[in-house]
Amino acid sequence: MAKQTIKKDDPKSLSRYFKGVKSELKKVVWPTRKELINYSIIVILAVIAFMLLFLVYDKIIMFLLSSFIYK
Template sequence: MAAKDSVKKAEDKKSISKYFRGVKSEFKKVVWPTKKQVLNYTLIVIVACILFALLLAVFDKIVMFALKLIYG
């Protein structure tokens, strides 16, 4: 019984190390963006968020105006 447990632990250690070796090899394949690309993408996201917030605020004002007309 103890022999089976030790074999299983050894297999677990091998599978864990195999997993991390696979992760390491996959990270080597990743093409990381340049600093300029990260800056550009960040600015695009910030501008898009601001525009969406403004659009939502305008829509909210229109709905509130319509509701005031309807309900007084």
């Protein structure tokens, strides 16, 4: 079984690539507008929740460091 090599400068390889991209994009199941809005809200809320969680952790660590180390 021989390997087929494709030259990088071959114009057919570039057109074959874009045809493959186009055919793969046709297989994608895109979310509806409602799903997209719901997913976006979930992501924004998760980011805010983690931000608040890390803020609390940071304040606790800074309080402990300032209490015990920087006396």
